[in-house]
Amino acid sequence: MPNDSEYATVRVYEKVSEYDQKSILLFDFDRLSSLEELRAHINYVLKTSDSVKIQINLKFLKYTVLPAIYDREMIHGLCTLATCDNLDLQKHAHNFAERLLLKEKFDSSYSGISILVKLKTMLIESIELMSQDKSFDPNKKELIKRKCLLLYWVHLDIVLQARRQEDLGDVNLKLSRSQEQKEPIKMFFSSTNKYLSLSFDEARQFQKDVLQWNVQDETIVVGQKEYKQFYSIVDLLKQMFKIQNSGDRILNCLKNLESYLLTKTGIRRQNVSPLCTELIKQGTLQLLTYISNLEERCLKQNITAICQKVLDILRICKRNGTLEITRTLRSLVFSPKKEVRSLALQFFDGKNEFQKSIELLFLEEVQEYFPALRIHHKLTPRTEHMNYWLNISGKFMKSKFRASVYIPLKENLITSNRTKFEDKKDLLKERHIQILCRLHHPNIVTLYAFNMDCMPEFYIQEQSSEENSKNLQQYLVNKSQNNNNVCTTKTLIQFLLDAAAAVKFCHDKNIILRDITAASFIVVNKNSVKLSKFRLAIDLAGKMQIKQIV
Incomplete structure (x- = not known):
């Protein structure tokens, strides 16, 4: 029969999945009898949920649960979540655990050698599982190294508290075949193993040295x-x-x-x-x-x-x-x-490294605002030496979107900060967003979020569902080059009706579109189009006020 901690965990995830943030029940940490059960349940939920629920649960864990555990100074809880299967959750839990260790703030109930030995075993098992996993993830190698550090750190406390040989334990890392030839992971493994094998006499001598040590x-x-x-x-x-x-x-x-x-x-x-x-x-x-x-x-x-x-x-x-x-x-x-x-x-050294790094920083900043967004971090160095908009694709729930982030010059970044944004405005982009805020129609793209008043300046809007066609014009060209896959007359008529409906709706709202072409539309669901560009449009009513909807 499930214990209280399992029931508490299930209640939390039931509420999170209902999208009702007000009714979310926080974990009752005092009643949790087994954090290992909590870890197992988190792994289960993050594997069996659909992609939307996974992102919601991750957001709740990263920004509500982990800070709560950190505030309660529960190093055991942080290390437990740092050994979950999800790498993103692991990274955030590691950050909190390392900070707690550096600040030397621990819950008194977690002091003592027995809990340290338990943490040691948990970290060893997690490192070995990660080293055997052959799936590619750029964060995995970094996390293995950080777990070796955490393991070394935990064993350091064990050595300083050990009063007998049994206290040191006999559990060591086993270097998997997949990691045998990989540096520097191999050095981390061998170095950590050497320390885990420290003899009791060496441990006692180290304890004496520490007592006489003035670092x-x-x-x-x-x-x-x-x-x-x-x-x-x-x-x-x-x-x-x-x-x-x-x-x-x-x-x-x-x-x-x-x-x-x-x-x-x-x-x-x-x-x-x-x-x-x-x-x-x-x-x-x-x-x-x-x-x-x-x-x-x-x-x-x-x-x-x-x-x-x-x-x-x-x-x-x-x-x-x-x-x-x-x-x-x-x-x-x-x-x-x-x-x-x-x-x-x-x-940052060199022009290319600087621009690529700044793009990553701005993109990370935007993603921090919207954890449910899944942005594809495929950045390429820019060559032009000027302000520019970085356009990158991603997914929100089941919809594709394009995130456009404004990247200022280095000089403008120095003179401006997050709240005092002094860079020159891109008036065409600002007009595009202002008009799009007023228009809500099935054949006009959805504007998910934007920020035009401070750094980072960005907007996120719906994107074409076609992989190789960013707009209707490119879609039709691609079709014409493939004789076996041309558009039917019925589909073309539907495109025309959708475009006409979007233009008529704009005229009804006193918005005149200029320089409208097939490139002004995107293709969604293979047989429908949406109007997506308003940079040269004019609002005859003069209603150009913009409200932030981030």
Whole structure:
């Protein structure tokens, strides 16, 4: 018979699936007897629901459940959700778990070695399952590395609390055949396994060393054993998350980390440990997000200097995770401080890398507003050096849409921020949106959302359902080139009737269309067309007021 936690979980998902946000019941965390059952149910729901319900459930988990667990300082709950099957959910849960570890805030009920051993086993099982999965996902490799870090971190606490050999456990990672030849995953596995196999005598000696250790007065020595380097880095990162520390103290910690990354040792001049490098990267990315939300007075120093040093460290780590670094820099690109925005925008090397990164940042910002949108991140570097609109396809429920996001010049990004948008307006696009807001007709495209008053400037509208035809003109050309698949007379007449109905509706609303062609329409459902362009249209009634409907 299901226990209380299973019933609570089922009630939550029943309410979420009903699309009634007001009646959603939050998880009763005090009554959950098994978070493993919660994980199993989440996996079940996200696999058996249709695509729309999956997106709704994911939104609820990411933006309601995870913050609630984080606020309650439940590291066990965060690690449990970080081992669910859905990679997007895993990534968000990992972010919260890492931040909680760095801030050293835990629910007292989760302290003790027994719960740590349980978390260790859970992480090992999850890493092994991911390493055996042959499906391609660009986020999978990044998550495996982050889970190795989390596993290493958890075992570090086990070592520091161990009082007997049995406390250390004997469960190690098993390197699957699919990962045997893949670097740097192989190094992460071997490094983590070596630490998991630490003897009890080494653990006891490490405990004594820690009691006599003053990390604040020492730099990280590359020649030390890796787990000692790892401990030193963790301690420095934790110090930076203490709000009572001044900006000078944070800068000193960052300088120590930078010196460590630039250090090489031995005859062959070997670099520092990949595991420790990844730890520094993830820790500084978390710090970047953390300090971007703080007032400058909290740090007692110019926050720009701290951001500059963080970016210097990230440049060293850049080759190990450009995508993850780019996403985190979003908080700085939209910072209200002009100096911070300038530093973030100068981080990217070369014109192509800058434009591709900025496109990704703006697109991620739009997608953050609408988690149910599924945008295809297929970006290509731009060549023109001017303001432009980035057009990219996606899906909302079962409908296709086109997201158009305005990408300003670097200079305009520096002078403008999220709420004070000083860039020049694209009047043709603005007219298109203003008119489309007034028109609701079966043969006129749907405008799903838009924002024209601040950064990022964007609009999202319905797109042609035909894969290789972005408008009616292209659709007809493609048909004419395929003699065995031409349009029937009945279909062409239907297209004409649909177009006439759309034009008549516009005239009834005192809107005159100019320069109207077959390219002004899109094809939906193979036998129907919709009017989609209004850039040159004129509103004779003068009703050009625009209301934000985001």
